[in-house]
Amino acid sequence: MSYFLTLHPSSLNLRFYLSVSCFTTLTNLFPTTSSQNQLNITKQTQKHLISLIKSCSKKTHFLQIHAHIILTSLIQDPTISLHLLSRISFSPFRETRYSRQIFDQIPNPNLSHFNTIIRAYSISNSPEQAFFLFKNMRQKCVPTSPLTCSFAIKSCIRFCSLIGGVQIHARILRDGVQACRVFDEISQRDTVAWNVLISCYIRNQRTRDALCLFDNMNSEENECKPDDVTCLLVLHACAQLGALEFGEKVHSFIEEHGYGDAKNVCNSLIAMYSRCGSLDKAYWVFKGIREKNVVSWSAMIHGFAINGHGREAIEAFEEMQRRSVLPDDQTFTGVLLACSHCGFVDEGMMFLDRMSKEFNILPNIHHYGCIVDLLGRAGLLDQAYQVIMSMEVKPDSTIWRTLLGACRIHGHVNLGERVVGQLIELKAQEAGDYVLLLNIYSSVGNWEKVKELRCFMKEKGIQTTPGCSTIELKGVVQDFVVDDVSHPRKDEIYEMLDEINKQLKIAGYVAEITSELHNLAAEEKGYALSYHSEKLAIAFGVLVTPPGTAIRVAKNLRICVDCHNFAKVLSGVYNREVIIRDRTRFHHFREGHCSCNDYW
DNA sequence: GTAGGGTTAG
Incomplete structure (x- = not known):
């Protein structure tokens, strides 16, 4: 033997x-x-x-x-x-x-074997071996556990490996296990370590913390400074938050440090400015790019589209072709978005047809999303439904939700119920979907159904997302919720809102009540609507900014018809440009008018 | 062989 x-x-x-x-x-x-x-x-x-x-x-x-x-x-x-x-x-x-x-x-060796040996190394005289074995697990496709990460990180701390710690940290966050404290334990942080943390914050929707980190990096005590990648990341956070002033600050930083020639930085700036509703600045950056690539053009087209400048978006699309820049799938997302936001039904359908025939780009779920939105908002609900049923990609919850939004706009009860059924079938229904259905019932005055659905939601313990509006003041993003009383200047804000309401009534503003859910008497409804979060944010904006300054508000949910009218009339009476970005789009108001097809 | 990174429907 x-x-x-x-x-x-x-x-x-x-x-x-x-x-x-x-x-x-x-x-x-x-x-x-x-x-x-x-x-x-x-x-x-x-x-x-x-x-x-x-x-x-x-x-x-x-x-x-x-x-x-x-x-x-x-x-x-x-x-x-x-x-x-x-x-x-x-x-x-x-x-x-x-x-x-x-x-x-x-x-x-399986996970337990690895955990045991990594733990042994983490307390030994050769902790670096723990890290190598941790990497070895990935190569061998052995899944890691929080325990593994914990031992591996301890070992990195023991042998002072920033690189190791950062890699494990990134992996932990990718695997969904929160361990941001690890960052604090790293003795020598370099720019990459900061960038990883910022990136993780953004991925976890903690955009405001990402902005704080930019400031912390920039502070005098901190030795390593933001680099071009930090700027890209932070611009993305600004775009998500609608934090224009902060974005401008980052822009200055970019110029001061000579990152302004990098195309990716410029493209991010375009996206940030357009998503913050500052189209002029987006265009200014765009014009400054000498050799615009497909990403620059797509970003600009998208910017025009979301800001309600559909015509310019389509012109830009034509111009890029004259300059021999070939469009890609994301360019078409922008073009179709432009059509949807401006109600160009025929053109939208034509672009959908052309993209595969002429450019050999197959429509994806985003493209169909635009088309469903376009048809739905135009009131062509059956056609929108047909598009969903006939497309070669599997409809996801978002696309059904888009159609549900259109059902609300047009008070389409039957289709709305069917769509909620589809969402339930996908096991993807959210509280917001039931709220939309409630809106549909109440808009047609079916209080019986409203009551029934409310009971159902109460029984099931369905929690709705509270409406929240944000407004940025001197680079700081401030929150407002419905009937907010937590703000330090709440008395002044409510006083201002009362004053605004008086002025707007004189100018002919009447509270729109169909969107309100409760079956209240008209007068009571008007009262229930008056403290929506966007109104509070606007009142705050009027209060704290000098006359003539644009008021930019970002809202987590859809803006209601009444707040839309409120902002429209206010833009004329107070001579303020009001820009509200809600969950689905921008609403620009100037001199008593709305730049898109009004509410829809 | 060297982390982190540009435009994307609602």
């Missing part, structure tokens, strides 16, 4: 014991299995062996057990090998090198 050949070449200790002293003892101690290659183990043998391993208190004894396990190929049994590894790693006679020998003999 050539059992020596089955041994790992490095396991000299074991060779020694096997060849010199223990072999006879071992075979007497344990009945060996007949074949070394076939693992044939009963539950009882396993149990017996494990209790032996556990009770083993001397190294010599342990060595004997180990030798036997190798000899009988029982090392292939994952439970036995784990106990063996665990005992040698955390016993009074522990020795990391020996742990490693055993680990290397295990044919297919």
